Amino acid sequence: MTNNIIIFIHLVAAGVAIGSLTYTLLLFLPAIQKIPQPKTAEEHSVTYKALEILAPTVFVCVIVLIGSGIYFLMENYANQVNLKAGYYNLFGIKMIFVIAAFFLSVYSAFSLRASIAHLDLVPENRALVPRVTKKMQSFGTLSLGAITLAAFLGVWLARF
Numbered sequence: 053m054t055n056n057i058i059i060f061i062h063l064v065a066a067g068v069a070i071g072s073l074t075y076t077l078l079l080f081l082p083a084i085q086k087i088p089q090p091k092t093a094e095e096h097s098v099t100y101k102a103l104e105i106l107a108p109t110v111f112v113c114v115i116v117l118i119g120s121g122i123y124f125l126m127e128n129y130a131n132q133v134n135l136k137a138g139y140y141n142l143f144g145i146k147m148i149f150v151i152a153a154f155f156l157s158v159y160s161a162f163s164l165r166a167s168i169a170h171l172d173l174v175p176e177n178r179a180l181v182p183r184v185t186k187k188m189q190s191f192g193t194l195s196l197g198a199i200t201l202a203a204f205l206g207v208w209l210a211r212f
């Protein structure tokens with residue numbers, strides 16, 4: 053039962069991360085950017101708001117994935133001894149993508165997003181918004197790739 057709950061949490065976090073990145077970066081923003089945007093303050097633009105919510109959402113999902121993944125291994129460490137050769141090679145490759153996803157999401161949430169936060173208090177940073185939001189979209193796309201590959205390797209691990 054515990055394993056079912058841990059893997060359920062692991063899968064929900066992977067689903068939210070991949071789903072929110074795919075929807076925002078591949079569907080919503082390309083569609084919204086084709087429509088002429090009303091001239092408003094930078095912090096009220098749709099792109100700014102979407103990316104402002106996306107970055108911490110992905111970061112939290114990656115943290116939940118790491119926490120639930122480690123908890124799964126701790127719960128099952130006795131059963132992990134007799135696994136087929138190659139399981140931990142696959143696991144190691146998965147961890148490369150997890151580490152990449154972690155640092156990409158930390159950079160987006162705590163460096164890029166923070167550099168254009170509180171624009172009412174630091175209005176001079178409004179000039180940074182177009183460049184930083186573009187960067188957040190590029191780093192988000194890289195995160196999406198890393199998380200998707202980690203998910204594929206996870207599915208492979210579960211059936212190894």
Ligand code: HEM
Nearest residue numbers: 059066117118121122124150153199202203206207209210
């Ligand atoms: C970006 C981060 C991650 C993603 C997207 C991800 C995704 C997945 C997915 C989709 C599965 C398949 C579950 C199933 O089909 O039952 C899985 C399995 C697994 N994950 Fe992750 N995972 C991530 C991070 C981690 C981390 C950090 C660890 C451990 C430290 C971990 C450990 C595992 C293990 C051991 C399995 C295999 C479970 C089994 O043998 O049934 N994962 N992962």
